[in-house]
Amino acid sequence: xxxxxxxVVIAGLLxxxxxxxxxxxxxxxxxxxxxxxxAHGEFIMIGAFITWWLFAAFGINPLVSLxxxxxxxxxxxxxxxxxxxxxxxTSSASPAAFEGNSMLACFGLLFIIQNVAIxxxxxxxxxxxxxxxxxxxxxAVFAANRLITLGFAMVxxxxxxxxxxxxxxxxxIRAAAQDPTAAGLMxxxxxxxxxxxxxxxxxxAGFGGTLxxxxxxxxxxxxxxxxxxxxxxxVLGGLGSIPGSFxxxxxxxxxxxxxxxxxxxxxxxxxxxxxxxLLLAKPTGILGK
Amino acid sequence: xxxxxxxxxxxxFGGLAAVFNVDFDVEQGEVLGLIGPNGAGKxxxxxxxxxxxxxxxxxxxxxxxxxxxxxxxxxxxxGVARTFxxxxxxxxxxxxxxxxxxxxxxxxxGVSSADAVRxxxxxxxxxxxxxxxxxxxxxxxxxxxxxxxxxxxxxxxPELLLLDEIMAGLNPTEVAQAMELITRIRxxxxxxxMIEHVMKAIMxxxxxxxxxxxxxxxxxxxxxxxxxxxxxxxxxxxxxARAGG
Amino acid sequence: xxxxxxxxxxxxxxGSLLLILILLATSPLYAPVYTxxxxxxxxxxxxxxxxxxxxxxxxxxxxxxxxxxxxxGVYASALLGFVLPLPAIIIIGGLASSCLxxxxxxxxxxxxxxxxxxxxxGLVELLLHFVLWWEVNITGTTGxxxxxxxxxxxxxxxxxxxxxxxxxxxLIRRSRFGLALQSIGEYEEAAAHTGINVTAxxxxxxxxxxxxxxxAGAIMAxxxxxxxxxxxxxxxxxxxxxxxxxxxxxxQLYGPxxxxxxxxxxxxxxxxxxxxxxxxIFGIIMVVAILYMPDGLVGLMQKLWKRISEAKHADT
Numbered sequence: 001x002x003x004x005x006x007x008v009v010i011a012g013l014l015x016x017x018x019x020x021x022x023x024x025x026x027x028x029x030x031x032x033x034x035x036x037x038x039a040h041g042e043f044i045m046i047g048a049f050i051t052w053w054l055f056a057a058f059g060i061n062p063l064v065s066l067x068x069x070x071x072x073x074x075x076x077x078x079x080x081x082x083x084x085x086x087x088x089x090t091s092s093a094s095p096a097a098f099e100g101n102s103m104l105a106c107f108g109l110l111f112i113i114q115n116v117a118i119x120x121x122x123x124x125x126x127x128x129x130x131x132x133x134x135x136x137x138x139x140a141v142f143a144a145n146r147l148i149t150l151g152f153a154m155v156x157x158x159x160x161x162x163x164x165x166x167x168x169x170x171x172x173i174r175a176a177a178q179d180p181t182a183a184g185l186m187x188x189x190x191x192x193x194x195x196x197x198x199x200x201x202x203x204x205a206g207f208g209g210t211l212x213x214x215x216x217x218x219x220x221x222x223x224x225x226x227x228x229x230x231x232x233x234x235v236l237g238g239l240g241s242i243p244g245s246f247x248x249x250x251x252x253x254x255x256x257x258x259x260x261x262x263x264x265x266x267x268x269x270x271x272x273x274x275x276x277x278l279l280l281a282k283p284t285g286i287l288g289k
Numbered sequence: 290x291x292x293x294x295x296x297x298x299x300x301x302f303g304g305l306a307a308v309f310n311v312d313f314d315v316e317q318g319e320v321l322g323l324i325g326p327n328g329a330g331k332x333x334x335x336x337x338x339x340x341x342x343x344x345x346x347x348x349x350x351x352x353x354x355x356x357x358x359x360x361x362x363x364x365x366x367x368g369v370a371r372t373f374x375x376x377x378x379x380x381x382x383x384x385x386x387x388x389x390x391x392x393x394x395x396x397x398x399g400v401s402s403a404d405a406v407r408x409x410x411x412x413x414x415x416x417x418x419x420x421x422x423x424x425x426x427x428x429x430x431x432x433x434x435x436x437x438x439x440x441x442x443x444x445x446x447p448e449l450l451l452l453d454e455i456m457a458g459l460n461p462t463e464v465a466q467a468m469e470l471i472t473r474i475r476x477x478x479x480x481x482x483m484i485e486h487v488m489k490a491i492m493x494x495x496x497x498x499x500x501x502x503x504x505x506x507x508x509x510x511x512x513x514x515x516x517x518x519x520x521x522x523x524x525x526x527x528x529x530a531r532a533g534g
Numbered sequence: 535x536x537x538x539x540x541x542x543x544x545x546x547x548x549g550s551l552l553l554i555l556i557l558l559a560t561s562p563l564y565a566p567v568y569t570x571x572x573x574x575x576x577x578x579x580x581x582x583x584x585x586x587x588x589x590x591x592x593x594x595x596x597x598x599x600x601x602x603x604x605x606x607g608v609y610a611s612a613l614l615g616f617v618l619p620l621p622a623i624i625i626i627g628g629l630a631s632s633c634l635x636x637x638x639x640x641x642x643x644x645x646x647x648x649x650x651x652x653x654x655x656g657l658v659e660l661l662l663h664f665v666l667w668w669e670v671n672i673t674g675t676t677g678x679x680x681x682x683x684x685x686x687x688x689x690x691x692x693x694x695x696x697x698x699x700x701x702x703x704x705l706i707r708r709s710r711f712g713l714a715l716q717s718i719g720e721y722e723e724a725a726a727h728t729g730i731n732v733t734a735x736x737x738x739x740x741x742x743x744x745x746x747x748x749x750a751g752a753i754m755a756x757x758x759x760x761x762x763x764x765x766x767x768x769x770x771x772x773x774x775x776x777x778x779x780x781x782x783x784x785x786q787l788y789g790p791x792x793x794x795x796x797x798x799x800x801x802x803x804x805x806x807x808x809x810x811x812x813x814x815i816f817g818i819i820m821v822v823a824i825l826y827m828p829d830g831l832v833g834l835m836q837k838l839w840k841r842i843s844e845a846k847h848a849d850t
Contacts, residue, residue: 036648036651036652038598038655084821084825087825088824088825091825091828096594096647099648100594100596100647101824103596103651104596104776104780104820104824105820105821105824105825107598107773107776107820108777108816108817108818108819108820108821108824109817109821110773110817111770111773111813111814111816111817111820112813112814112817112818112821113817114813115810115811115812115813115814115817116814118810119810119811119814224659224769225659227655228655228656228659228660231652231655231656232656235649235652239648263667263671265663265666265667265670265671266663266664266667268659268660268663268664269660269663269664269667272656272660275653275656276641279641279642279645279649279653280641283645283649339727341723341726341727360726360731361723361726361727362726362727362728362729362730362731362732365726365727365728365729366729370727371727373723373724377721377723377724378721378724379716379717379720379721379724379725380720381716381720382713382716382717382720386713389710389713390710390713390714390717390725390728390730391728391729393710393713393714393729394710394714394728394729394730395728395729396729402710405710441728442728444728445728445729
């Protein structure tokens with residue numbers, strides 16, 4: 001009995017680690033850069049597919065791919081912000097209009113990226129096996145790749161937390177998240193910071209994609225579900241709170257694991273039930289302002 | 290019976306008390322001034338009365354009825370209307386349409402389209418905007434946009450009108466016109482509460498004045514009493530000179 | 535929108551409208567089957583696009599749920615196709631979508647617009663997962679068959695729904711409620727203080743718009759004949775109406791209609807010639823439209839017209 005509970009809890013953390021990572025990315029993009037990136041899942045998908053391709057074509061270790069995919073997706077995100085979204089910012093009549101316009105632009109990007117992926121890699125499911133051997137952990141058995149995923153999610157999360165807390169750029173980002181106008185007046189190069197945040201958000205997505213590809217099969221259409229889950233997580237954690245997204249991700253992963261144990265296939269329904277409860281009772285989420 | 294009463298009205302933003310334990314009553318037909326330095330809680334008090342915000346504690350009564358917890362549109366239909374500190378006209382709609390909305394939705398009973406248009410046209414004349422009836426609201430000058438807000442508020446047939454810094458940003462001629470408009474509104478039998486920084490207007494138009502500071506009521510009385518009150522002068526030292534009062 | 539001249543009866547090309555309606559009503563008699571089928575698809579997209587614009591246009595609350603409402607209608611046909619006559623199914627499909635919209639609206643429309651966007655975005659994926667789970671675990675089917683009705687019947691049914699919708703959208707626009715919806719989009723707080731029950735109005739309008747999407751779904755299901763959850767709940771059907779409305783221009787009623795007509799034809803063309811590229815092309819058009827066409831095609835034409843007439847006057 002205890003083994004089963006441990007099973008479910010750890011499986012929840014494994015899932016939650018990925019949710020947390022991708023949600024932090026989305027939180028950076030919406031909370032700071034104010035772009036509701038509904039194409040977030042597509043960036044995850046790109047990370048996953050580049051990893052698979054590097055492994056299948058060149059035998060490159062997925063953990064090494066983290067260092068390749070991350071920067072690639074970061075550059076895509078950063079460039080997109082510097083070109084498309086900066087342009088939109090100036091042409092939008094108000095901040096509210098910018099939020100709407102940028103979200104719709106992301107809607108377009110969703111279909112562009114998905115189509116490009118299908119053109120390059122085809123529409124079928126892909127997968128590869130890496131470190132799939134079982135590991136015994138406290139009596140319960142887990143695939144090694146999933147444990148490594150959790151480990152990396154934690155490492156990436158901690159490194160990023162330290163980055164935000166200790167470095168100059170990190171502090172600038174936190175300032176920009178709190179009060180963009182004040183931050184600008186204090187000498188923070190807002191254009192650069194916002195683009196970097198969006199890029200970092202994409203970076204998280206890329207990492208997430210790499211880690212996902214290690215444990216699950218992937219498809220060009222996989223992105224939408226992850227986007228929806230990330231959206232629910234950032235509401236759960238509190239819009240605008242980056243630590244909130246991390247905690248929210250882990251929590252939702254736990255919920256998902258429990259629900260999958262009881263009734264597989266209903267996890268997204270359960271997440272939406274939580275979404276609805278939040279909207280009714282506390283839309284600001286756990287750590288939201 | 291006073292038309293509006295407040296007992297112990299309190300509102301917190303985070304840990305800060307924006308309005309703290311404020312009592313007030315407003316007699317029917319009077320023009321009450323609400324003054325105080327920036328951040329004193331004046332607009333917050335308006336927001337609490339018009340139900341844009343809900344008080345943490347305390348009661349607000351309109352015509353004897355408890356209105357705490359109602360929604361803004363309900364308060365409006367009961368007979369309380371307001372203007373906003375930063376003008377909130379419906380920018381892309383014609384001036385007449387802005388006012389007509391008040392006639393349609395601001396009253397508890399229905400009204401036909403023709404009557405609504407007639408009422409709205411009449412109100413535009415009352416505030417002096419007949420010439421720009423068909424213009425887009427965003428093309429109006431600031432002074433005219435403020436007049437439009439007043440017309441829209443009057444279209445909802447209020448018994449109580451809350452004016453939030455209606456003279457901010459107006460030149461002396463426009464200030465005089467605004468003062469005259471308020472007097473005409475009062476003559477129609479509508480009770481007026483006005484937040485203002487322009488002391489000349491407050492002193493000349495208001496019959497009574499309420500002073501807020503850091504969310505608390507610190508003085509209340511006739512313009513003469515307030516002008517000579519030491520408490521008020523201490524708080525306003527500097528403000529008075531700036532407002533040219 | 536000028537209420538005053540609307541009240542004083544603005545001249546409307548009623549004659550030409552009637553002519554178009556008669557042409558449309560009689561076209562199955564003389565037009566080739568391909569045209570009838572294409573027109574049916576155009577009606578479908580016009581219905582979804584115009585109903586989307588009916589709510590999201592004036593209020594500024596961007597709904598990403600059309601695919602969900604449409605899918606509910608499709609599933610109504612899938613479930614009841616052999617049990618009830620089609621007209622009843624259409625009504626039921628529409629009402630079911632409305633009920634869903636009422637629920638979604640009651641949850642999200644009291645809050646900031648961003649929650650509405652997020653909730654409606656995930657709705658189609660949620661319904662897909664739920665119905666998939668239900669079909670696999672409870673009913674044990676993975677696909678359902680819908681009884682066919684002739685192309686002509688489908689055409690006329692769509693034409694009727696299209697006509698009712700355009701009439702409804704037009705009447706709402708011209709009414710005090712249309713004005714109120716616009717004021718919500720301009721300054722919701724001020725609208726509330728002018729006596730408008732903003733939440734109720736938003737929810738009701740949202741529900742009305744969902745009805746037509748559901749009805750359209752119920753009809754189109756008969757043309758597809760085989761329905762499974764993935765066919766019914768397709769995210770592309772949330773994207774296309776938004777694209778069509780933005781491209782066409784949301785200021786006037788005919789903007790979304792023009793956008794829908796153009797893109798349905800474009801979609802037909804692209805799916806046959808470049809089946810692997812159409813999503814890419816539409817995505818690019820969306821981004822371009824957001825960047826360079828804030829008022830859509832109609833807005834662009836109006837600007838052009840203004841420039842031409844100003845140039846004309848400058849010459850005199």
